[in-house]
């Protein structure tokens with residue numbers, strides 16, 4: 159599946175036709191070239207440094223220069239500062255601080271929460287694409303409040319942490335001027351204590367009035383061998399909530415298409431649920447605030463090592479982490495380079511056609527050079543028809559809207575496509591309906 163040649167796909171004529179795997183995306187040569195800079199050796203060296211701090215439990219030592227979460231975050235901060243220096247101060251590095259009650263502890267202590275953020279400012283600093291991983295670790299499978307014993311967390315989530323750091327380095331170097339949207343590369347604390355760091359950051363962005371296009375998390379992205387010996391280093395799962403109004407499935411299809419275009423030998427497996435059963439991740443606080451969120455996770459997990467002293471560097475496959483990071487890069491760059499998606503939609507049945515066509519209307523998007531309508535059957539995994547509507551905000555579409563889902567997206571002057579907004583999604587934001595005709 160999804161190993162088609164990388165090329166823009168022309169509009170198909172029938173909604174039942176074969177899915178265009180790349181959703182009509184056109185490859186950007188600058189993004190394709192940047193993928194080669196993701197370095198498995200650097201990913202390994204960075205994860206090795208993280209593991210060397212012994213434990214990164216959120217409540218561990220913050221004063222020691224060599225052990226505990228304080229030493230770990232100062233090291234991350236210093237690395238990011240160096241990456242910024244290397245790109246002419248293109249990144250803005252900061253500690254995102256706050257405090258939270260650890261409700262999972264019987265003592266319910268108030269604990270300081272310190273995320274580390276590298277911002278790559280875009281043309282629009284009020285619009286943000288978030289990509290994060292959590293740098294805290296634990297041995298929660300034996301004792302979630304043990305903050306002194308070793309908790310290497312090489313895969314959970316050293317793997318995601320170093321991938322996000324590597325993205326900041328490569329994207330800063332390759333795109334020092336940034337994109338249309340700003341990008342927040344963030345290393346969260348407090349994930350293992352209940353998504354505390356990501357909740358803090360999601361709340362902050364909301365408070366500051368930022369419009370978040372999407373929030374991704376890389377969490378557990380380095381294991382390729384299952385406990386029974388099966389291996390898989392050629393696919394990755396992407397988890398996103400199956401909500402038309404929020405657009406989780408739309409975001410999963412976006413990643414799927416970007417992957418098919420830029421890295422066709424690495425299969426993206428969309429899973430339309432928020433997360434694995436009984437588990438959570440740092441995309442969730444965003445989804446709970448109505449923002450499309452998505453989690454990248456390895457295909458084959460080994461729960462015998464997670465949250466234990468055995469989550470060691472030896473079991474992390476860094477060429478695999480690099481493939482996930484390349485998918486991350488292509489996705490984040492594509493979304494940040496594209497305009498925002500239309501915020502609101504509306505529709506009206508067309509009388510002239512006896513009700514067989516629909517007038518579709520959407521709210522205009524800044525810097526859009528045009529719009530496209532994408533069509534799929536309600537049971538289809540992805541869109542099968544792409545209609546170029548031109549630079550308008552109302553279009554008579556020759557589709558029976560009763561029978562299909564239609565997504566509308568903005569196209570930038572350089573051909574980058576936004577996320578799709580599902581027309582008339584239950585619970586979605588509505589415009590006044592177009593006049594009947």
Ligand SMILES: [Zn+2]
Nearest residue numbers: 314315377378
């Ligand atoms: Zn994790």
